[in-house]
Amino acid sequence: MGSHIAQRPARTAAEARYRLIRSLKPRMTGTQSVITAIFVIVGFATTAAITGNGTNGILANARQSDLVSVLDDLAQRQARLQSEYDRLENARANLLGGDEFQALNEAKRRAANLTLLAGTAPVAGPGIRVTISGNLTATTLLDAIQELRDAGATSIEVADADLSVRIVANSWFADSPNGVTVSDNALRVPIEISALGESSVLEPALKIPGGLQDTVGSGGGTFRVIASSNIEISAVVPLPK
Numbered sequence: 001m002g003s004h005i006a007q008r009p010a011r012t013a014a015e016a017r018y019r020l021i022r023s024l025k026p027r028m029t030g031t032q033s034v035i036t037a038i039f040v041i042v043g044f045a046t047t048a049a050i051t052g053n054g055t056n057g058i059l060a061n062a063r064q065s066d067l068v069s070v071l072d073d074l075a076q077r078q079a080r081l082q083s084e085y086d087r088l089e090n091a092r093a094n095l096l097g098g099d100e101f102q103a104l105n106e107a108k109r110r111a112a113n114l115t116l117l118a119g120t121a122p123v124a125g126p127g128i129r130v131t132i133s134g135n136l137t138a139t140t141l142l143d144a145i146q147e148l149r150d151a152g153a154t155s156i157e158v159a160d161a162d163l164s165v166r167i168v169a170n171s172w173f174a175d176s177p178n179g180v181t182v183s184d185n186a187l188r189v190p191i192e193i194s195a196l197g198e199s200s201v202l203e204p205a206l207k208i209p210g211g212l213q214d215t216v217g218s219g220g221g222t223f224r225v226i227a228s229s230n231i232e233i234s235a236v237v238p239l240p241k
Contacts, residue, residue: 073151073208076201080152119166119237123155127196127231128203130212134221136189138173138180144193144212145171151205153195157233160187164235199227 130144141158145167148156156167165171165182174181179188195202203225206212216223 069204069208073205077150080201117169119155119168119235122232122234122236123196124230124232125154125196126199126229127153127194127227128199129226129228129231130193130195130206131190131224131226132193132212132216132221133190134216135219136180136191136216136221137219138175140212140215140219141180141182141191141193142173143215144206147205147208147211148193148195148197148202151197151202153197153202155196155233157194157235158182158187159192159194159235160190163187166233166235166237168237194231194233196231196233203227 145156145158158165158167160179163185165185165187167182171183176186179186179191181187206223206225213223
């Protein structure tokens with residue numbers, strides 16, 4: 001039973017009103033503060049969970065075969081990254097403990113890779129050729145380029161019937177009335193994308209749920225991909241003067 005401290009009677013009407021207002025004013029105890037904080041944290045966590053469920057709605061409604069395809073694509077990307085990591089570690093070990101001949105070979109290999117990245121020389125090799133007709137936006141083309149890069153494409157070229165453009169690190173994309181503009185070069189549909197790499201990996205990357213094939217098809221366009229052992233990329237980026 002709590003204690004009660006007797007108070008003297010109010011001497012004036014103003015003092016009585018002050019005591020009444022003070023008695024009606026809510027007072028938060030330490031326990032109530034803790035409970036309020038808990039409710040705030042739980043509410044925030046619930047909101048975050050609902051938001052996360054909304055973000056993953058596409059995967060939640062996907063078919064089992066589509067989910068398997070997505071997981072397989074992620075597994076292949078992880079395997080490629082692990083392979084690249086192992087190769088770089090071996091190259092580092094060789095440079096630290098090897099001789100001048102090994103260092104020279106590694107330097108030549110890196111120079112060749114930089115040539116591919118900079119797009120300063122024509123290249124050829126196995127890969128795929130993708131033809132897109134119909135409505136094509138710059139965003140869709142950029143997504144396709146990123147998917148191909150993630151799938152291990154070493155060189156990419158975008159072309160129409162009259163012009164070819166090499167895709168490099170500083171390439172940019174914009175919408176145009178009859179197609180897309182790539183690095184200040186206006187290309188008209190149909191547009192052809194040539195990419196060097198493992199066709200067995202590049203082609204599925206464009207056909208995953210929500211990928212290039214679905215995006216082009218949903219916009220009323222057509223999508224066609226051909227794998228070849230000899231894809232030629234002739235467009236180059238001029239060397240700065």
